[in-house]
Amino acid sequence: MQNIKTYFLLFLLIPLTIFAEDGSQLWLRFPAKNGISADKIISRGNNPTLNIAKKELANHWQGQEIELRTDKSLKNLKGGYTIKSVQNRLVVTAEKETGLLYGVYHILRLQQTKSALKNLNITEKPSYDIRILNHWDNLDGTIERGYAGHSLWKWDDLPNTISPRYEEYARANASIGINATVLNNVNASPNMLRKDYLQKVKALADIFRPYGIKVYLSVNFSSPKVLGGLENSDPLNKDVQKWWKDKAREIYTAIPDFGGFLVKANSEGQPGPQDYGRTHADGANMMADVLKPYGGIVMWRAFVYSPSKEDRAKQAYLEFVPLDGKFRDNVIIQIKNGPVDFQPREAFNPLFGALKKTPEMVEFQITQEYFGFSNHLVFLAPLFKETLDSDTYSDGKGSTIGKITDGTLRPAIFTAISAVANIGEDKNWTGHHFAQANWYAFGRLAWNHDLSSEQISDEWIKMTFTDNEKFINPVKEIMLSSRETTVDYMMPLGLHHIFASGHHYGPEPWGDYKGGRPDWSPVYYHQANAEGLGFDRTKTGSNAISQYFPPLREVYGNIKTTPENLILWFHHVPWKYKMKDGKTLWEKLCYKYDSGVRKIRDYQKIWDKNKAYIDSERFIDVQYKLKIQSEDAVWWKDACLLYFQTFSKQPIPADIEKPVHNLEDLKKIKLNMGHHN
Template sequence: MNRTVLYILLLFWFSEGYLKAEDGGRLWLRAETTATAQVTTNRKSPTITIAVEELKTQWKGAPVQLVLKRDKELLGLKKDGYIISGDKQKGVTVRSASDTGLLYGAYHLLRLQETQNGSDRLQITESPKYDLRLLNHWDNLNGTIERGYAGHSIWKWDELPEKISPRYKEYARANASIGINGTVLNNVNASPAILTSDYLQKVKVVADILRPYGIKVYLSVNFSSPQILGGLPGSDPLEPTVQQWWRDKAGEIYRLIPDFGGFLVKANSEGQPGPQDYGRTHADGANMLADALKPYGGIVMWRAFVYNPGNEDRARQAYMEFMPLDGKFRENVIVQVKNGPVDFQPREPFSPLFGGMEHTALMPELQVTQEYLGFSNHLVFLAPQWKEFFDSDTYCKGEGSTVTKTTDGTLFPHSLNAIAGVANIGQDINWCGHHFAQANWYAFGRLAWNHALTADEIAEEWLRMTFTQQDGFIIPMKQMMLDSWKTAVNYMMPLGLHHIFAWEHHYGPEPWCDIPGARPDWLPRYYHNADEKGIGFDRTIHGSGAVSQYHSPLREQLNDIETCPEDLLLWFHHVPWDYRMKNSRTLWDELCYRYDAGVQQVREFQKIWDRMESYIDKERFSHVQSRLKIQSRDAVWWKDACLLYFQTYSGKPIPYDIERPVHELDNLKKIKLDMKHHN
């Protein structure tokens, strides 16, 4: 090989060839495994063995001691807490009162190393804000995933228990690295079959794999299981034979899986069976299951996502149904409440149940999968959305009574505190369908551990661990991530608009949707209420009265159109088209400018990403570039569909200094998506 050829090859290697092709399968766990660190421990267990191995192969610093002990300092922390002390160059000690605490401490050390964060001198004390930090899989037994956009389920039930996918262990490792300690394996629209003996044998195999990583398994259960599986005449929770069936089933489960976590239940919601079928309450149903699980330490997570057909404002219904039951649930029941009062919308106020139910443990439910935010086609970093929810002030005990304080044990010291996220994980090689959707899985775990972390901190951690340490990439991409949620809200449903998605899927816009015979609260018109006078849902004391479910002074703030936050204006008010916003624009003009701002921002995202090409591998660059093209086209689709449709009511021109619509409304109304292309 002559010198010229060698020079050309080296130039290629150092310019772009060194950026090794990546498929995203390693997530944020991309540390080189060539280290030979010295790691010692005073105890042995399967979990501690994992911690030792992770550090031995990846830690590039001084020797590490893992110390399992129960001294006074450690006993002041929660179960999974840990203390890291020492010097990266001289020696580090990780102490915890639990095996899993040592594992989390090991991952913390590696995170510091891989993000190049912190000084050499270490004095770190960590304790989780929520005791139970769960993913909820909406995975069906046939491998499909409800609202999943990354391929089929990773749980291959047809192959279990004989064949075990290597992905189960990779999944456990990824979750443990961010502090997740529980997983509900199946859809809340549960098949009774999951409780059959054959399926429980399969569940046992998964539980055995996840256990060393500190992860318990939970199951969603169908309330009619005693009738369907046990042949009983019904499933009345006050019927002794039904109670006995659940006690027997609990015993069977715990004989197979001694650390089984418990049940998640969706009952009397969207057609699912429940205790109300027998004239009983949600508390009756939850307590019956709780009694069956209590001897084994299991819990019941009972979802508050309920609404019935009728004239009542859907946003009011969960509060109306559950508030009378406050204090009537067993201690091992926790009521799982979606962050907003309707259904995981791009932006919602917090559910008034937070700060409302003081005598019942409540468990926030967040949606990691992007059901209402562009599926896996749109880059939308959700940490800013979740932070807005966490930091919202309920005023239940005066100013400063944030949602987090009502749920993490600060204000109401219940025996349980927990948080759940609806998983965005599937069989796609990059796990989440979009490389940046991985950031939402990561962010959920980090915030479940410590909700005081900022979206900025989480985004930077994830970028440094997932892509590169170079500031030329980190700085612009972090800002893009932090801006992405507000951008999506702008091009989809700004100013408090909500639920104007197309029929049968929640991807594109269809504010005109009108299905003969459909329930009103399944149709967009129910929510936007556009007419010649204005737009928005009147939830004031003169409308549905939903504002009355919040504590003062928030109640009065939301009720007054002048003091209601403009980002939620159309959630709480039916607003005239000519209403003057705080910037002096009319409502109609502001709506137009918000939609246009969303479109322009996504186009700016494309420019930013294209400038990143030299920093990362071609495969991931091309994937994200392609998805941003889709997102840009979709943003224009949303803008044109909504503005052209609402213009038929406002009768006003779209401001002439923003981009003109490129579609005809009649053509937009003809769009019917085959959602197979979006899954």
């Protein structure tokens, strides 16, 4: 057990060693500096974005002559582009230069993945207008839920000293179509809106602009009171409205293309309009009105829950559905993919589809707060896809979250999708070489949510490591199964939020924070007792199923028809309940945990066999992390099975590896850091 603690602390405290192959190039490992000659790149104009596109071609494109062409009639592509083979030339056409840049990265990706480059006839239109990273970076350089070192943003050095990584960051995002970034934590400091900080933000905005990236800020609702010295921050107070109006003018004077505000209000102690007896709509609309003249938007988070007897999974729906249709047209409600909190698996958030007259956007988490931090290899594209492809039935069959939020089913003035970034100042950006794939996957799905997890992993492996099929196929198998494997060794069958308190790294199913918030305690979520396990959300329990549209509420309300991967999310299931394969719930739980452990060990064997195909530096880094993950999987299995066994009173099946830890020893482990977000 001591090993787990040692590994964990090592990876928090020791920066990554700098190697020749340090992962800093991400997936942008194009042929270096031997592209086509300048006379083979045909374009008109001299625009900073166009110049970047031409530079990328001159450095890396090894194909035929290429023409970059803007065409105002392509407005319907919403920032997309076409790529066509015309005689001996490739022609990239877009309404604006940013579209040309995206088109250039597309053909470089085709070259890098050894795809066919003849007879191209490609039209690309992004799924979402705004494709945005949310950074949870603080002004002191720390990152909440960040596992790749300190923040990229060196606030003390800005605006005078510019890190070269700012432009590298912008380039990486542009290469996958990300066009927006929120620079700071949703638990925002009012100081972010100080005049001196806005000059620092301007410096970043100026670097990002040629790459097509707009800057947004998280704002603290109490800023007028804290920064402006006003009596309060009541959104209906005329002085408060004037303060925000003046602040908006100051921001847009410095940054004319500023994107807008992200707001976390009346959640987990953050200030908000409810402090003054006002609604979320009152608060959001006040901000929306001051941004409207400049084209700015408000992304208002639906992650709200307060101390309540009500099931935490129901609270966002209960607060926001009564406000449907009361928000300004430049407000969009940002909704976490699940109703609790970025769990390895959740039922989808029932708020999706329920807001019929209000635009909605998905919030994913790229950073692995609940997925073993940067120690565990977990490819998140399958999770993202599971959410986007979930059918809400809100507008009839086929009302997937993707189609509701991308404007297909509900035409919107603008559409958006977001994810909490996993980027820090580590050389490899994300702490784990494979965590880069989750940044990449979010960008690719934000651009086109019809892409498959397999296609995305295939691209990323070829661009990041090698195009050798002997490496690609087994590594792709690891990536595509890794999310399910992690669910198996952490929280199978719909279990959720049984993490250690605060930092969320390891298991603590026994956690019962008496006197504190019940909904921060693992026992609140798993409800284990002598009868069985799981949270009853049917009519006999919290009735969370009533928030889903038919037929889902009937499907989830019946233990026989509930998908088994969510059975403990919706039902309190008897220990001896017969599952579909004939095993009892207890037996199934044991085999799931065991399966997770076995699969991680298989990953170790597969990885070890692939040493010959990649550089030794990254091979060793990943090998070391897989060792930690394998030990953590055993930690999870032993902690959960030994603890739940105290209720089930059932033996662990004979063909399952016996626990190597003692329950009382496991309960003594304390890794204390961080808090919720």
